[in-house]
Amino acid sequence: MESREPHLYTPAGTVADLSHSQEEDPLVDEPLIPDCALQSAIRREFQAVPTxxxxxxxxxxxxxxxxxxxxxxxxxxxxxxxxxxxxxxxxxxxxxxxxxxxxxxxxxxxxxxxxxxxxxxxxxxxxxxxxxxxxxxxxxxxxxxxxxxxxxxxxxxxxxxxxxxxxxxxxxxxxxxxxxxxxxxxxxxxxxxxxxxxxxxAPDVSQEEHSHDIDITHVPTETGFREGSSLEEVMEKQADLIEYLKQHNSLLSKRLLNLTAQH
Structure with missing residues (x-):
């Protein structure tokens, strides 16, 4: 008669997944960068027009x-x-x-x-x-x-x-x-x-995001091609969005490095 022995090991990946969840879930749940901090950082990088x-x-x-x-x-x-x-x-x-x-x-x-x-x-x-x-x-x-x-x-x-x-x-x-x-x-x-x-x-995209947070009925700006819009206008809007996102990601990276250095 065979005796049933308790399992002395867990399936592969369970412990790793558990530790991974414990380490990364708090970082995902908690907002790393407040909106006011990001807006103030963007405002500090504002360059006046000297004309x-x-x-x-x-x-x-x-x-x-x-x-x-x-x-x-x-x-x-x-x-x-x-x-x-x-x-x-x-x-x-x-x-x-x-x-x-x-x-x-x-x-x-x-x-x-x-x-x-x-x-x-x-x-x-x-x-x-x-x-x-x-x-x-x-x-x-x-x-x-x-x-x-x-x-x-x-x-x-x-x-x-x-x-x-x-x-x-x-x-x-x-x-x-x-x-x-x-x-x-x-x-x-x-x-x-x-x-x-x-x-x-703040940049136009940032102002639009802020207006969306205040008024949920606000219709977002179209960045794709629509009937009646010129190709040059669409390309300018897309270039504006890409440049803003690059700046946004740069500020996020700096903030993350600061948080990592503090901990």
Whole structure:
């Protein structure tokens, strides 16, 4: 008669699974990173857009150019009795040529500013601020468009056979219209970028996640292709999401390393 002996061993993998469950379940159940800590870490890594100072300086130069151009036009081109003073300042260059040279220099400065702003706004798009990038896309190009349009009008005026007095008044009128159209664009751009730098918002994806937590009826943003949406828009949204997730994972890794070092 065979005696039944108790099993002295357990099936393979049982002890390992038990220890594995005891070690890892608390890590899974407990939140490793509070949302407030993650948001504060993202806010600390916020990089401000450094273009408001350049936009303000460009606005000041634009106003200075218009004022000096009017003075040159009145004193040197329209012959207000200051021919000797104009000759001592400008030399062999007449007043109209000096105004046109200044116009070309101002256009170059505006073009350089536009490229500089585009570079920094592209960085904000990579950082996850796609809505801000799109909102400022047209505004930061408007000053260059205004000055380029003014250049075309100046070429038309110079090509037309007008009397010197009429041509001077047309020149001043175009410069004045450029100031009225371009200066408000620069001021509006400066105000919006300064507000963005002051608020230091979280990336768009993070804001959407926060809004989902507050309002469960909120419809999530579509990142796939839908009818009526352009392929470029879909790719920009996907790039924004991928870049944000990379930053999110980097912050998670840093937090995990800190927790591991503490324990």
């Amino acid at each position: 408001p100072c350049h936009a303000g300086l460009l606005s000041l130069l634009h106003v200075t150019y218009v004022v000096l151009s009017m003075c040159l036009a009145v004193l040197c081109v329209l012959k207000a009795g200051q021919e000797e003073l104009c000759s001592s300042i400008l030399g062999d260059v007449n007043g109209e040529s000096a105004i046109l040279f200044g116009k070309v220099c101002l256009w170059v400065l505006v073009a350089l500013f536009t490229g500089f702003a585009q570079r920094h706004h592209s960085r904000t798009r990579i950082k996850g601020y796609l809505r801000f990038y799109r909102r400022m896309q047209a505004l930061k190009h408007l000053p260059l468009a205004v000055h380029s349009t003014g250049n075309v009008l100046l070429l038309v005026v110079l090509a037309a056979r007008l009397s010197p007095t009429v041509r001077t008044y047309m020149l001043l009128g175009i410069i004045g219209l450029e100031l009225l159209a371009g200066l408000p664009c620069l001021i509006c751009y400066t105000v919006k970028v300064m507000q963005f730098n002051r608020d230091q918002p």
